[in-house]
Amino acid sequence: MSQPAAVRSAPDVLVVDGVVRRFGDLTAVDGVSFHIAPGETYGLLGPNGAGKTTTISIIAGLLAADAGEVTVAGERMGPQAVAPKRHIGLVPQDLAIYPELSARENLAFFGRLQGMRGSALSDRVAEVLELLGLSDRAKGPTKEFSGGMKRRLNIGIGLLHHPRLLILDEPTVGVDPQSRNAILESVEALSVEGMAVLYTTHYMEEAERLCDRIGIIDSGTLQAEGTRDDLLRLTAEADTVRLSGSAIGPEVSAALRALPHVERVDAGPHELTLLVHDAPARVAEVVTTASAAGMALTGVEISRPDLESVFLHLTGRALRD
Amino acid sequence: MSTVLAIAGTELRRFLRDRSNIFFALILPLLLVLMIGLQFGEDASARRALVVGTESPLRADLITGLQEADVRVAVRDRESALEQLARGRADIVLVVDDEAAAAYGSGDVGVEAVLGSQATAPLVQRQVTSVLSGLQTREGQVTALTSRGVDRALAEATLDDVTASSSAPTLVVRNLDEREQQFSGMGQFDFGASGQLLLFTFLSSLTGAATLIQARRLGVVSRTLAAPVSAFQLIAGQVLGRFAIAFFQGAYIMAASSLLFGVDWGDLSASLVVLLMFSLVSAGAAMVVGSLLDSEGAAAGVGIGLGLVLAALGGSMSPLEFFPETMRAVANLTPHAWAYEAFADILRRGAGLGDVLSELGVLAGMAIALILLGSWLLRRSVARAM
Numbered sequence: 001m002s003q004p005a006a007v008r009s010a011p012d013v014l015v016v017d018g019v020v021r022r023f024g025d026l027t028a029v030d031g032v033s034f035h036i037a038p039g040e041t042y043g044l045l046g047p048n049g050a051g052k053t054t055t056i057s058i059i060a061g062l063l064a065a066d067a068g069e070v071t072v073a074g075e076r077m078g079p080q081a082v083a084p085k086r087h088i089g090l091v092p093q094d095l096a097i098y099p100e101l102s103a104r105e106n107l108a109f110f111g112r113l114q115g116m117r118g119s120a121l122s123d124r125v126a127e128v129l130e131l132l133g134l135s136d137r138a139k140g141p142t143k144e145f146s147g148g149m150k151r152r153l154n155i156g157i158g159l160l161h162h163p164r165l166l167i168l169d170e171p172t173v174g175v176d177p178q179s180r181n182a183i184l185e186s187v188e189a190l191s192v193e194g195m196a197v198l199y200t201t202h203y204m205e206e207a208e209r210l211c212d213r214i215g216i217i218d219s220g221t222l223q224a225e226g227t228r229d230d231l232l233r234l235t236a237e238a239d240t241v242r243l244s245g246s247a248i249g250p251e252v253s254a255a256l257r258a259l260p261h262v263e264r265v266d267a268g269p270h271e272l273t274l275l276v277h278d279a280p281a282r283v284a285e286v287v288t289t290a291s292a293a294g295m296a297l298t299g300v301e302i303s304r305p306d307l308e309s310v311f312l313h314l315t316g317r318a319l320r321d
Numbered sequence: 322m323s324t325v326l327a328i329a330g331t332e333l334r335r336f337l338r339d340r341s342n343i344f345f346a347l348i349l350p351l352l353l354v355l356m357i358g359l360q361f362g363e364d365a366s367a368r369r370a371l372v373v374g375t376e377s378p379l380r381a382d383l384i385t386g387l388q389e390a391d392v393r394v395a396v397r398d399r400e401s402a403l404e405q406l407a408r409g410r411a412d413i414v415l416v417v418d419d420e421a422a423a424a425y426g427s428g429d430v431g432v433e434a435v436l437g438s439q440a441t442a443p444l445v446q447r448q449v450t451s452v453l454s455g456l457q458t459r460e461g462q463v464t465a466l467t468s469r470g471v472d473r474a475l476a477e478a479t480l481d482d483v484t485a486s487s488s489a490p491t492l493v494v495r496n497l498d499e500r501e502q503q504f505s506g507m508g509q510f511d512f513g514a515s516g517q518l519l520l521f522t523f524l525s526s527l528t529g530a531a532t533l534i535q536a537r538r539l540g541v542v543s544r545t546l547a548a549p550v551s552a553f554q555l556i557a558g559q560v561l562g563r564f565a566i567a568f569f570q571g572a573y574i575m576a577a578s579s580l581l582f583g584v585d586w587g588d589l590s591a592s593l594v595v596l597l598m599f600s601l602v603s604a605g606a607a608m609v610v611g612s613l614l615d616s617e618g619a620a621a622g623v624g625i626g627l628g629l630v631l632a633a634l635g636g637s638m639s640p641l642e643f644f645p646e647t648m649r650a651v652a653n654l655t656p657h658a659w660a661y662e663a664f665a666d667i668l669r670r671g672a673g674l675g676d677v678l679s680e681l682g683v684l685a686g687m688a689i690a691l692i693l694l695g696s697w698l699l700r701r702s703v704a705r706a707m
Contacts, residue, residue, distance in 0.1 A: 060547040082549045090547040094540035098331065100338040105331075112327040113548040141338070157544075 010038045011074070013087070013165045013196035014059065019068035021054055021220075028054040030220040031068070036165065041187065041197040043211030045204060045307060047319055051220035052200040053093065056169050059198070060090045073164050086114065089163030093170045095150045096157075099143035103134050103153050106142060107160055114161035128156045131186075148179025155183065159190070166190060167198045172206065184210060204307035204319060216311055223314040228307065235305045235313045238263050239279035243272040243290055244299040255293040256286065266318040273318040275309055324550055328558025333565040335532050342525075350521045350574050351581065357513030358582060368445045369393045369410070371402040374417030379425035379456075383417065383432065386452035392445060406437045412445040413437060427464075430457040511585070514578035515664040516637040519599065519657045522571040523631065526603035527624030529566050533559060533611030533699075534620050542703055552703070556696045563604035563611075571596040587667040591674040595663045598681050601688035602656040608695020612702045636661040659683045 012035040021029040029051045036042045044052050057063040059070050061077045061084070070077040075084035097106045107125045116124065129135045132152045142150060151171060158166055168187065172180045187210055191197055201207055207214050208228055215225035224231060253265045256274060261282050263275040272290070276282055279302045291297055303309075311319040336342060370392050374380050380396075387394050397405065402414045416433040424431070430453050436442050459480060466476035536542050545555055575596065578584040586592040610627075614620045632638055634648075635657020644652060652658040663680035666672035 062543055062547055079546075079552075082551055085547060085549040088547065090544060092540050092544055092547075096540035096544040098335060098536070098541060099539075100335045101331070105334070109327060109331050110544070110548065113324060113545060113550050115549065117323075 012037050013073055014042075014198065015069075015071040016055070016059060017069045017071075019055065019058055019065045019070060021058055021063060022066050028220050029058065029065075032217070032220070032222045033068075034215050034222065034225055036196045036198060038164070038196050039191050039194045040212045041191045041199055041210050043207035043214040044198065044200040044217055045202065045207045045214050045311070045319070046200075046217035047202050047317075050202075050217045052217060053169055054220075055217070056090075056167055056198070056200060060088055060167060061085055086161070087164040089158035089161065089166045091155050091158035091166065091168045091171055093173060095154050097142055097150065097153055100141055102139050103129060103132075103142055103145075103156075104138040106153060107157060110157045111160050116161060124160060128160055131159075132156045133182075146179075148175055148182075151175050151179060151183060152186075155186065163195070165196045165198065169200050170202070171199075172201070172203065202319060204311070208307060214307065216307075216314055218311070218315045218317070224310070231307065231310045232305050235275065235309045236277070237305055238275040238277050238309060238313065239305060240303045240309045240312065241274045241276045241279050241283060241286060242299075242301040242303075243274070243287070243295065243297060244270060244301075245290075245295050245297040246270065247294050247296045248272060249294060252290055252293040252295045255289050259285065259289060262286070264312050264316055266312055266316060268318060271318075273308075273312060275312050324554045325558040325561055328545070328555065329561035329565055332529075332532065332559065332562025333569065336525075336529050336566045336569075345528075346521065346525050346570055347573065350517045350570075351577055353517050354510055354513040354574070354578050354582060354584075357516070358510035368441050368448070369395075369412055370445055370449065371395055371397045371405060371411045371414045372417060373397060373399045373402050373414060374422065375419070377417060377419075377422035377425070379422045379430065379432070380417045382425075382456055383415065383452060386455060387448065390448045390452060392448055403435065406435060409437065409439055411437055412439045412442040413449060415449060425456075425460065430460060510578060510582035511668050512640060514574065514582065514584040515661065515668060516632075518571050518574040518578075518596070518664075519635065519660050520628065520632040520637040521574060522567050522596070522599060523603045523606065523657065524624065524628035525570040526563055526567040526600075526607040527610055527628050528621050529563065530607040530611035530614075530624060531617040531620040533563075533607070534614060534617050537611075537702060538615070538617075546703065552700055555703075556699055559611075559699060560604055560608060560692055560696065563607040564600050567600035567603035567607075568597065571600055585668065587671060588673045591667050591672065591677060592664065594674060594681065595660055595667070595677065595684075598684035598688060599656060599660040602684055602691060605688050605691025605693075605695050609691055609698060612695055612698035615702075631655045631657055634658070641665075656684055656687050659687075 014036040016035065017033050019029055019032045020027065032051070032055055034042065044055065046052055054063065058065045059072070059077065061079055061081055064079050072084045073087040075081070075087070077084045098109070101109070104125055107128060108121060111121045111125060126135070129138050132155070134149060134153060134156070137145065137149065142153060145153070155168070155171060158168070172183055175183065184206065187197060187199065191212070199207070199210055213225060213227055214231060216223045216231070224234060248267050248270070252272065253267045256262050256265045256272070261277045263277065266273045272295070274286065276286060283300060283302060287297060287300060308319050311317070368391070370387055372380060372384060372394060373396075384394050399416065402411070405411045406414050414435040416435070418433065421432050432453065434446065434449060436446055462480055463473065463476045466479070467473050471479075542555065546552065575586055575592065579586060610620055610623055614623065634652050635655035636644070636652060637657050641649060641652055641658060641661055659680045663677040666677050
C-alpha cells in the first residue's frame with residue numbers, strides 16, 4: 001500500500017521520538033521512534049512480548065517513558081497530561097467493556113468520559129451502533145454478546161469521539177474469520193476518512209493488508225520500518241522455506257546453516273523456518289541435508305518473500321504467536 | 322465533576338443491574354428485619370388468653386375485662402385452644418361452659434382455667450382472677466339492689482354511674498432495671514431494622530468491591546485513564562460510586578422498614594447523617610478490598626466474611642447491651658458499634674444530631690482513613706497493571 005502525497009505533506013498526528021521504558025533490569029522499549037500522518041495506517045508488527053503493548057501504553061499516556069518523547073497532535077503526552085488524550089481513541093487488546101451494561105450504555109459512558117453530552121452524544125452512539133451492526137442488540141447486556149460482537153463494540157468505543165489517532169492493539173485476537181474480516185474492513189474505511197491509525201499485530205497478513213507503513217519490533221527495538229516493498233527489499237529476495245516434522249535437534253539447524261544459500265534458520269518445536277536464496281532450485285539439497293542430520297520430515301513449504309521473511313531476516317527468529 | 326458523576330453513576334447502575342442483588346440487597350434485609358422483630362419485639366412479652374365457650378354475658382364481660390387489662394384475647398374451640406397453649410402461643414385457656422354461664426346471672430362467677438408454661442402465664446392468671454373478682458363483686462351489687470326491688474337495668478346503670486364518677490388511684494412505676502431502661506422506647510422492629518441496615522450497608526459495599534476488581538481485570542480502569550480523565554477523577558468516581566451503593570442500600574432499608582413495619586427512625590435528619598457517615602466508612606472499606614485483591618471470588622468471600630464478623634462484633638446481630646465488658650471494648654473497634662450507639666440514641670431516646678456528634682466524629686475518622694488507604698491502593702494497583 002503506498003502513501004498518498006496529501007498524507008505525507010500534512011503534519012504528523014503522532015510523533016514517537018526515542019522512547020525508552022524499563023521494568024527493573026528489563027528494557028521493554030528501547031529507543032523506539034516513528035511517526036504517523038493523518039489518514040495513514042501504521043502497523044507495529046512483532047511477536048508477543050516484543051514491546052508493542054508497552055509502546056502503546058506510553059503513547060496513550062498510561063505509562064511514563066523513562067526517556068524520549070511522545071507528541072499527539074502537537075501536544076506532549078504523558079500520564080499527567082489530560083488534554084492530549086482527547087485526540088486518542090484506544091482499543092485495548094482486552095475487551096475493556098462493562099459486561100452488565102448494554103452496548104448503548106457502554107458507549108454512552110465512555111462518550112461522557114470524552115466530554116460528550118446530550119443529543120450530540122446520543123446521536124453519535126446511535127451512529128456508531130449502526131456502523132458496528134449492533135443497533136438491534138443495543139439494549140441487551142454485552143455479557144450475552146458473541147466474541148466478535150464484543151470486539152466490534154470494543155473498537156466502537158475507541159471511535160466514538162472522532163479521535164485523530166486510533167490505536168488498535170491486536171484487535172483480531174480470538175476472533176472468528178467473519179468478524180475478523182469485518183474489523184479489517186472497518187479499519188480500512190477509517191484511513192479513508194483521514195484518521196491516523198496505529199495498528200499492532202503479530203499477524204503479518206493483517207499488516208500487509210492494512211498498513212501504509214510497517215515497523216517491525218522485537219525485544220523492544222524497532223528493527224526496521226517502511227512500506228511493505230521497502231521491507232521486502234531487505235531480504236534480498238530470499239524465499240521462506242518451512243520444514244515440518246520431528247526430531248529437530250541442534251545438529252539439524254547447524255547442518256542447514258552450513259549450506260551457502262541458506263541465510264537464516266529458526267527452529268520451532270515441530271517446524272524449521274529458513275531463508276533460502278533461489279529456494280525452488282535449492283530445496284532438494286535442503287531436504288536431503290535435514291534428513292541426513294536426523295530430522296523426520298513430514299512436509300515442505302516454499303513461499304515467496306513476505307513480512308515473515310523480513311522478520312526472520314532481521315531477527316533470526318520466525319514470527320510466531 | 323461530570324466525569325466523576327459518570328463513573329459513580331455507572332458503578333451504582335452495575336450494582337442494580339446484578340439480578341442476585343434483587344434478593345440479597347432488597348428482599349433478604351427486610352425478611353431478617355421481620356424475623357428479628359417477631360422474635361425479639363414486643364410481641365414476645367404480650368399476654369394472651371384464649372376463651373372457650375358459646376356466647377354468653379359471662380364470656381362477653383370476661384373478654385371486655387381482660388382487654389381493658391391489656392390482655393390479648395381470642396375465642397377458640399377447646400381443642401384448638403389447648404393446642405395453641407401447648408405450643409406456647411397463649412398463657413391461659415379459659416373455659417366458659419354452659420353451667421358457668423347460667424350461674425353468672427345468679428351472682429356466682431367462675432370459669433375453668435388451664436395455665437400454660439410461659440413466663441407471663443402467672444401474671445395473666447392473676448389478671449383473670451382480678452377480672453373475675455370484679456365481675457363477682459358487681460354481680461353481688463346488682464343482686465343486692467334487685468333484691469330490694471330495684472329494676473336490674475336501673476341497678477346496672479346506677480353502678481355504671483358510680484364507677485364512672487369515681488377516679489382510680491394513680492400508680493407510678495419507676496423502672497430500676499438498667500437493661501430495660503436501655504431498651505425502653507424501642508419498637509418491635511427497631512433493633513432488627515437498625516441492625517440489618519448496618520449489616521447490609523457494609524456487606525453490600527464489600528461484596529460490591531468485586532465490580533472494581535472486574536473493572537481493573539477487564540482493562541476498563543486503564544481505558545478510563547486513556548480518556549481525558551485524571552487519576553484523581555477516576556478515584557473520586559470510584560469512591561463516590563461505592564458510597565452511592567452503600568447509601569442506596571441503607572436508605573432503602575430505612576424507607577422500606579418504615580413503610581412496612583412502622584419503624585420510627587426518630588430525628589430523620591440525624592439518622593440520615595449517621596447513615597451517610599457509615600456509608601462513607603463502607604465505601605472506604607470497599608475501596609481497600611477492591612484494590613487489594615485481584616480476584617472477584619476472593620473479594621466476595623472476604624466481603625461476606627468480614628461483613629458478618631464486623632456486624633456480629635458491632636451489635637448488628639445481638640444488642641451491644643448484652644455484651645460483656647471486654648467484648649464491648651472490642652466492639653468499639655468496629656464502625657458498626659459506633660453507628661449502633663448513634664441509632665440507639667436517636668431511635669430509643671429521641672436524640673438529635675447534636676447528641677450523636679462523638680459517634681459521628683469517630684465514624685468520620687474511620688471513613689477518612691479507609692478512603693485514603695483505598696485510594697492509594699487503587700492508584701498503586703492501576704500503575705502495577707500497566
